[in-house]
Amino acid sequence: MFIFSVPNAIVHILTGSYAMINAFISLYGYIAVVVLMALESASLPIPSEVVLPLAGHAVQLYNLNFYIMVLASLIGTAIGITIDYWIAYVLEKSVVYKHLGAFHIKKSTLDSFDEWFSKNGSFAVFVSRILPVVRGLISFPAGFAKMPLKDFFLYSLAGSLIWNVALIMFGYWALSIANLQLLFAVIGVFAMALYMVYRTGMKRIRKG
Secondary structure (H helix, E strand, O other), X not given: OHHHHXXXXXXXXXXXXXHHHHHHHHHHHHHHHHHHHHHHHOOOOOOHHHHHHHHHHHHHHHOOOHHHHHHXXXXXXXXXXXXXXXXXXXXXXXXXXXXXXXXXXXXXXXXXXXXXXXXXXXXXXXXXXXXXXXXXOOHHHHHHOOOOHHHHHHHHHHHHHHHHHHHHHHHHHHHHHOOXXXXXXXXXXXXXXXXXXXXHHHHHHHOO
């Protein structure tokens, strides 16, 4: 059942079905979070701003282990960023740029991150993991530059740990004071706030 239901769930998830994301996590718990965060970190259109709060919701609702859930999110993140890193490392910039549409990435945005990485290196990797919407983009410049894997994972996972824990805790505590419908409303407001942070961050990145 798991083998046949997961692909079907992922198709719906990629179309932006929040209900399916919630159902997927409810059914498969930690495994679902690994899969979803791997896809999100590999630049597919799955928002961690939805996945991680719902993971926190699942911890509260189904009495799952908070620390295992955080670990699951980091495992998924590590898988996803590795995919993007090696795509950039092996194929290099000219090939990747021809297929940016497959990753739903604008060339101008990736150019900005590429330039920012060239100036800031490891710090850019760390900070980017805490920026909403484009958290996974820095994997490409890191791969283009053939950044040492040890540094790439160290700074990537350090930033991702902050992001993942914050959003999982948000989902956990939001549920304790409200129902799921209100949680979605709060996620919407939170996502808007994160988008403003993203816009501000991108402006600063473009300014160097």
